[in-house]
Amino acid sequence: MADPQNLITVSGVSKAFPGVIALEGVEFTLRKGEIHALMGENGAGKSTLIKILTGVEQPDTGRIELENSAISIRSPQHAQDLGISTVYQEINLCTNISVAENIMLGHEPRRFGGIHWKKLNELARQALARLGIELDVTQPLGIYSIAIQQMVAIARALAIASAKVLILDEPTSSLDANETARLFAVMRSLKQAGIGIVFVTHFLDQVYEIVDRVTILRNGRFVGSFEIAALSRVELVAKMLGRVVDELQALAHDKDNSAQQTDNNQLIKASGLGLRGALEPLDLTVGVGEVLGIAGLLGSGRTELASLLFGIATPDSGSLVIDGQPVTRFSPQALIKRGVALCPEDRKAEGIVGELSIRENIILGLQGRYGWFKFIGRQKQTEIAEKYIKLLGIRTPSPDQLVKNLSGGNQQKVILARWLVTQPRLLILDEPTRGIDVGAKAEIQKLVLELVKDGMSIVFISSELEEVVRISDRIVVLRDHAKVAEYDHAVSDRTLMQTMAGEA
Amino acid sequence: MTQRLKLSVLRHGPLLTTITIFLLAYIIGAQLYPAMQRPQAFFNLFINNGFLLILGIGMTFVILTGGIDLSVGGVLALTTAASAALLNLGVSPLVVMPLMLVMGTMIGLGLGSLIHFFKVQPFIVTLMGLFFARGLAYIISLTSVTITDPLYKYLALTPIYLPFFAKAYIYIPTLVGPALLVVAVYLAYFTRFGRIVYAIGNNEQSAALMGFPVGRTKVLVYAFSGFCSALAGIVFSISLLAGYGQFATGVELDVIAAVVMGGTLLTGGVGNVIGTLFGILIEATIISILQYNGTLSSWWTRICVGVLTLIFIGIQSGFALRKKKS
Incomplete structure (x- = not known):
């Protein structure tokens, strides 16, 4: 040997x-x-x-x-x-x-x-x-x-x-x-x-x-x-x-076809949006009440796309139009004001504050929107927290439970709640189901579909193809920091995978 | 070529600024008080502030690694008190001086080890070092102790007349600071130790991954600063012929200010000992202007140094920003 x-x-x-x-x-x-x-x-x-x-x-x-x-x-x-x-x-x-x-x-x-x-x-x-x-x-x-x-x-x-x-x-x-x-x-x-x-x-x-x-x-x-x-x-x-x-080829999938294609009612329109070294210029639209799935391997540019849409990075080419109004200043603060929300991929590092309670984490979202000086009464806080705990089915003995003691799936729901409380119009979910168990995954997917029914638009980024195919109305595939294809929801896992691999 | 020149100016900008400020301060002083035009007035800056230069050299190395050493004044005071006590007991000065240098180095070595091996903030560790050393100095004696040793007296009182300048003189201990400066320049530019000090200050993790002995270098830097503090203590006790726990109270902050005015960044990795020399000369010039004036409160020194340091930090960030752009 x-x-x-x-x-x-x-x-x-x-x-x-x-x-x-x-x-x-x-x-x-x-x-x-x-x-x-x-x-x-x-x-x-x-x-x-x-x-x-x-x-x-x-x-x-x-x-x-x-x-x-x-x-x-x-x-x-x-x-x-x-x-x-x-x-x-x-x-x-x-x-x-x-x-x-x-x-x-x-x-x-x-x-x-x-x-x-x-x-x-x-x-x-x-x-x-x-x-x-x-x-x-x-x-x-x-x-x-x-x-x-x-x-x-x-x-x-x-x-x-x-x-x-x-x-x-x-x-x-x-x-x-x-x-x-x-x-x-x-x-x-x-x-x-x-x-x-x-x-x-x-x-x-x-x-x-x-x-x-x-x-x-x-x-x-x-x-x-x-x-x-x-x-x-x-x-x-x-x-x-x-x-x-x-x-994969044998896998049948039943997509819920109730979601309507609403192309003429666009919320987000990106044309030629790109950043050198992070993302090749691409076109992208998200309609009102639509789920746009983003499929791509790690390093394909999916997180870079999310940070451009949320203003963490400033694009050096192209334009982004939200609801007919072009975005001129790229910063999370400016885009939150325009109704954009992002649940980041690494929730521990970028999303939640583990040492605070569920209630405090949810209220943080409101404070971010209304500014630091608006006081929200304790009773009102508990009321809001309980409403979202019930709405999202967060399993916890009380709103005052520390977030770090929750399971991954429930932590993810707390982040969701924190954004939902600000009533965003576009919610970007970057790998929302990574590292959480199957049951919680299904619940989050269900929740996404419900939010869309209420008219929210969602950009759903995931490397789990099944999931993307199941809940998206349209799917954009990224590879090597560029958009390579766009499919409607009837696409098969195998086609997606071939596109991600660059063989299609 | 112009690009090279531009880069070179940006690189040495902070140092050139410090030198310019020193020259301006001195020229203004000499205009106001003609006595400052005598060469002796210039040499007095070194005679009176030699210990500051020695402390500043040690401090520069510490700050270059991204650390800080607040213990320098304490170790200086401890050195003066301990040498006075030992000399009065009849111990030979030829034993006392090396002993003090070993003591200072060991204190620095101890502080550096605490910082590196137990991952404690340099600020806290060296602050405790300051309390420890100054406290120990008071244990040795609650009052100022006069030194009567003949060698110390000889060193303190024998002027050396300088060539080229009529009637200009310095004392033997005055030479220690400039001599140490030459050693420090060599250390910083011509030894692996010195270059690793710069590398650590830029990015400690990178330095470790490049295979440099980061831990050893950091500990040695504090040991060197401890050595400098003891050396400054010896020079200080010679010039005052006394030892006392209250000597040089708050000097660590003056030294840090001088190092910063000299163009060394507190975040580490940028700066040099030549800059520190001019930082200290600026402080010394302000002090001597106030002394020639005679009516202003000595606290004006602190005010001037404070304002100048802030201005200087502003200029420095300006250079740093422009450098990033180019």
Whole structure:
């Protein structure tokens, strides 16, 4: 089994954090001169595996071999000494010191006991020249673009004398097409030189462009390693999402057709709305009393779309019209005033205040709308809270229960209540059912359909296709930060999946 | 080329501003009080404020990592009180001085370890260090203790006449600050330690992921500041020939203000010791202007320093914003 081509062999690696099993029995082999993609949705365990390979975390069980001899990686420094270099998604360099220092510091040339600046700058220039880049290495890193910083990070990773393994954690997520092409050229030449590259990405096109093999993880479990040439896009997506392709075809779905298509009554009209590096310009309409489903894999641009619609990010192209009035100022405050509400994907970090009670969380929504100085009496507060607890079926002994003590599904309902109390006209739900149990999922879906009946418009973002198909009137599919298709509700799971994978 | 020049101006803008403010302050002073035109008046800035420069150098390194050291005044006072007590017991000054430097370094090492290993805020840890050191100084003696040691007296009272300037002189301890400044510049620009200090101040997590010894560097920075505080204490006790727990009360804030005026960002990663030198010279110039005036309350120093620091922070943010745009 000791194949001399094997650079890194990971077998049976598991890692648990308090309350979560991040990795369970993961297998992974990286060969010399190969580009190996590591893929999976959020929470699949990609980052944990990378942290283990770079010595940031220690595995609970399992065995890691480097060139067929067992090792334990103690720290990032130790990983570098072993020849495992990493370029992280958020470029982990220091922007205040010069480009040359960022590349060379830690193994800088010395003279008379001090740093030999001239030689250091020269070596840094050479390291960048090998990647086909020329720039003034004495300037602070911060003045250069993210793409250049990425290249500098790679130059640093390679300047460490014996780099055998290069881990690139989503290196292309902030690069445009030209910059990506440049990076791929560098990756190919490194591959020629026998370096093994682990490439973490969400872009399917890029995987099929440059990768030799792919390892897929799902919910911390090992799904499999495949030669990319032998794996179709649909199969790849199905494996990431955990569905069997044949089963999907057999799946019948009964869409509630009572919801009316109300095209001539548009609430939201986006034309050419886009933001460089986040979302290609797209057109989008949402009618009054309509559910618009957004389907797409993680990193397809679905969250970016939500933040544009809610004014968290300001678009640099196109326009957004709400109810006939164009939006001129993009900020959550301005859009809340126009009747837009967003339930974010990460409810723990961005949605609820766990240390406050249900009542207080719901009232926060009202305060946000009316301003801080409007006092709402305690009795009135309880009244409002009880109304929504009943309406949404939040299971709690009292409105004064702390939100952190509720289950995920009930927490999600509290966020919903907080927005509903402001009576929004457009509600954007970003993955509203992630991480909650099946029963609660059904209730939230039912609730969405009821709200629509009352004339509210909803943008429903989910990676669960079944769910999107069941409740949406129309479905927009995003892939690689662009809108690729729009379907009516009669579309099949399989067609959607093919579109998401880019095979349709 | 013009782009390069622009970048260079933006990069060194804060330092150039500090130097300009110092020159302006000094020129205004010299116009108001002709006595300030004598070279000796300039050298007096160093004679009277040498200890501030020494403290400022240590503080600059701490602030560059994004930390703060409030213990410097306490360690200075403790050093003066302890050296006075030991010298009066007849211990040789050649033993006392190294002993004080070791003590200061150990205090800094302890504070730095608390900050790094127990993840406590530097503000709290060094504030406790200040209470601890100043308290200890009062335990040693409740009143000011005079130093009669002959070596200390010799160092305090022997002027060195300078070449090129007629009748201008300094004292031997005056040389300590500028000498330390040279060492500090070397440390900051020509050693891995110094560059890692800058890297940590920019982004501690990045520095760790780049494989730098973040913990060791942070602890060493506080140890260095402790060393500087003890060194400043020795210089201070020589110039006053006394030791007392009440010496240099509140000096930590003057030092921080000088470091900030010198262009070092409190958030870390940006700044340098040369700037700190000029920050301290600005404070010293204001003090001496007030002394030449003689009628104004000495609290005007604080007011001027306060206003200047605020103006300076404004200018600095201006440069930082423009830099981001370019």
